Amino acid sequence: MIWWVELPGRAQAERAAVSDLAEQNPWLTNVAWRVAANLQFVADFELQVGEQSIPLTLTYPDFFPDTTPSVVPRDGVRLSGHQYGAAGELCLEHRPDNWSPEITGAMMIESAYRLLSVEQETGQAAESDHRTLPAQRVRTAAFRFLCSELVRAGLQMVEEGDVVEAEIQEHYFSGVWAAQLARIGPADAPAWVEPKRRGYGATSVASKVIRLPEGSPIECQSLDDLVALLEPHGHRSLGQELLLVSGTNAVILCEGGNILVAMVYGDVGNRTLIKYNQVITEVDSVRLDPAYARLNAARVAVVGCGSVGSKVAVQLARSGVGHFVLVDGDVFASGNLVRNELDWRAVGMHKSRALESRLQEISADCEVISRTTVLGGQESGGATAVTMKHIADCDVIIDATADSTVFNLCASIARRAKKPMCWAQVFGGGAGGIVVRSRPELDPAPLAARQRIEAWYADQGVEWPEERTSQPYSEVGDSGGPLIADDADVSVVAAHLSRFAIDLLARPGSTIFPYSAYLIGMAERWVFTAPFDVRPIDLGASDGWSTETQEGDLEALKQLLADLFPGAGNAG
Incomplete structure (x- = not known):
């Protein structure tokens, strides 16, 4: 898109406005219009500021007049404190945050003249109207220290003049080294521990925290500066250690509310200091329902760590669930990337193990038991029994496999252990899916619920329009094709399944869902009349949870006990 071809009248008006400005003001000279190599509309000009002639260029962007032109020095020099970079664009009165299409290039030139004139006259930077966000201030910082009110409170615990052992965790991600204070004090008896720390993938760096008297300078640019800064406060030995001992060490200096974080590394004779920019992180902002506090003590079994199960597990970890049992015997393949919560790092890994790492990246303190047992597969009886015991010990059982054999096992565990269970299935072809909940003595038991859904x-x-592999509760053999559904389809169903699980955990005595099964439509197909068509299913009476006593069971039990423990009845 070439704006001046689409809006030639506006382009001519821009030229006329600049020409009028030059005629009325002797400080604007040598205006020359041109089209740059990228077809941008450009005006070169000079500003006479005192005895100085300053060459500048006004460049109109591709989306003018909806976005602001830029004014930059043509000879690549720094002209003002209000400038992006050493020779970059001037920050003027008209900017993206207050831009209006009625503003002209001539107004931008006037603003540039006012800025440079005021600064030359006063010898100081012009009054700032900047509203720079913290994220903007660290945009170019490759080394960042994550600082919160909790970190500041921990540092305040260090006595003035003390040198205290500490640990920093550091990780590299997205082109940035991020450092985080993990603890203050020795590892076996820390005085302070960061509750929101990185899980897997972090490197530990030995550190020292030094609290200096209030008013002490803590600014330094080099290792020699740091050593000189420590010496007057009685920390000469620490300074010499930083100079003369190879390896990586971190130093955190505190003075009042000011903090300096520096990393020292390299061999003796070639030691280097790197300073870290502080990034303020939130830890106390409340973003979850207060009822979710009980989720931290909850234990959830996620059986099936594929496209649905991986998303559900991550959503529950973000919601505060503190304990997981993950069960999946499959290995993650590159083809799974299209709709799984895991990424390329997990290819070739067991899904349950890789998902364990993912959960602990989100919540380092969550406890995870990951099992690679193939439920219903050719496994040892002992391994299957242990896995089923772990599932039975959970507060909620989630079947995310859409496999009838696994469903039957999970249903049996739920019924015998009297634990709530929920499950889901994504229908093929982007048609939708179903989510179901089964609470002991409140809803039909899982097997009864499934039978009633199939009857519904x-x-x-209405005949299912797709091939058999896409039908609800269809049996797919080894030769069956993969389910056709994209990440968005799967995410919708997974999110509703997560809401069911959260409701079971956060509101054990009540519920926000009047029905225990919902069909979720995503297209006008099968029973759905339109996208977002949701159909609740009434599952009826809450039966199927108890085993019916058969005639003669009591006598059979007595005989069984007598056979297993002969002579027990005669013991004195």
């Missing part, structure tokens, strides 16, 4: 399907009298 049959009662609709």
Whole structure:
């Protein structure tokens, strides 16, 4: 898009406005219009500021007049404190945050003249109207220290003049080294510990925290500066250690509310200091329902760590669930990337193990038991029994496999252990999905619920339009094709399944869901009349949780005990 071709009248008006400005003001000279190599509309000009002639260029962007032109020095020099970079664009009165299409290039030139004139006259930077966000201030910082009110409170615990052992965790991500204070004090008896720390992938660096008297300078540019700064406060030995001992060491200096974080590394004779920019991080902002506080003590079993299960587990970890049992015997393949929560780092890994790492990246303190047992597969009885015991010990059981054999095992565990269970299935072809909840003695038991759902399907009298592998509760053999559904389809169903699980954990005595099964439509197909068509299913009575006693069971039990423990009845 070439704006001056689409709006030639505006382009001519811009030229006329600049020409009028030059005629009325002797400080604007040598205006020359041109089209740059990238077809941008450009005006070169000079500003006479005192005895100085300053060459500048006004460049109109591709989306003018909806976005602001830029004014930059043509000879690549720094002209003002209000400038992006050493020779970059001037920060003027008209900027992206207050831009209006009625503003002209002539107004930008006037603003540039006012800025440079005021600064030359006063010898100081013009009054700032900057509203720079913290994120903007660290945009070019490759080394960042994550600082919060909790970190500041921990540093305040150090006595003035003390040198205290500490630990920093550092990781590299997205082109940035991020450092985080993990603890203050020795590892076996820390005085302070960071509750929101990195899980896997962090490197520990030995550190020292030094609290200097209030008013002491803590600014330094080099290792020699740091050593000189420490010496007057009685820390000469620490300074010599930083100079004469190879390896990586971190130093955190505190003075009042000021903090300096420096990393020293390299061999003796070639030691280098790097300073870290502080990035303020939130830890106390409340973003979850207060009822979610109980989720931290909850234990959730996620059976199936594929596209649905991986998303559900991550969503629950973000919601505060503190304990997981993950079960999946499959290995993550590159083809799974299209709709799984895991990424390329997990390819070739067992899904449950890789998902464990993912959860602990989100919540370092969450406890995870990951099992690679293939439920219903050719496994040892002992391994299957241990896995089923872990599942039975959970507060909620989630079946995310859409596999009838696994469903039957999970349903059996839920019924025998009297634990709530929920499950989901994504329908093929982007049609939608279903989520179901089964609470002991409140909803039908899982097997009964599934039978009633299948009966509901049959009662609709509408044939499923896709091939058999896409049908609800279809059996897919080894030769069956993969389910056709994209990440968005899967995410919708997974999110609703997570909401069911959260409701079970956060509101054990009540619920926000009047029904225990919901069909979620994403397209006008099958029973759905339109996208976002949701159909609740009434599952009926809450039966199927108890095993019916058969006639003669009591006598059979007595005989069984007598056979297993002969002579026990005669013991004195």
